[in-house]
Amino acid sequence: MTRSFEDLSRKTRRLLLFRTLLRAAMMVTAMVVAYYLLPLDQVYSVAVVVWLVAGLLCLVVLIAWQVQRIARSEAPRLRAVEALATYLPLFLLLFSAGYFVLARNQAGAFTESLTRTDALYFTVTVFATVGFGDIAPRLTGARVMVMLQMIGNLILVGVAARVILGAVKTGLERHEAAKQGSEDSSGRG
Numbered sequence: 001m002t003r004s005f006e007d008l009s010r011k012t013r014r015l016l017l018f019r020t021l022l023r024a025a026m027m028v029t030a031m032v033v034a035y036y037l038l039p040l041d042q043v044y045s046v047a048v049v050v051w052l053v054a055g056l057l058c059l060v061v062l063i064a065w066q067v068q069r070i071a072r073s074e075a076p077r078l079r080a081v082e083a084l085a086t087y088l089p090l091f092l093l094l095f096s097a098g099y100f101v102l103a104r105n106q107a108g109a110f111t112e113s114l115t116r117t118d119a120l121y122f123t124v125t126v127f128a129t130v131g132f133g134d135i136a137p138r139l140t141g142a143r144v145m146v147m148l149q150m151i152g153n154l155i156l157v158g159v160a161a162r163v164i165l166g167a168v169k170t171g172l173e174r175h176e177a178a179k180q181g182s183e184d185s186s187g188r189g
Helices: 010-037 045-072 076-105 116-127 140-188
Strands: none
Touching (some): 010 076, 010 116
């Protein structure tokens, strides 16, 4: 039987935490670099919807896969951190890309033209529900996309976070049950 995270030495736990944070940082960095390097200037508005829907479906599959990994992990809390560090930036970057492409293909979609950084900034302000008001959707398509992000934000924060926390709880309960089983069997012998 493998040991749980709590049973590991302090040094080993720190090393695992460092690796998890490093993997998460590398994943976020790779996604942001890809966002800035992808040829989004060449995509048209219909393709924006297709890419956004495909990206969101991939996000759902990613979350489902991560939930299974968390529940089976020896360190479910660390896996949860890694999952959050993967799906949250991916969600935000998908909408940023969508806003950028929409703004490039439909003049006047927003109150000002958007660079990639402006689109990312707008996405984060919508996600954080800050809404500074400096950038706002003007056309119906842009407003619909913002509404979809708002609904997605609620789902992501509420449902996905709850599912991830449930997977952590399942993983921890599995370890506790395995620990109890090994103690029971070793006490009988």
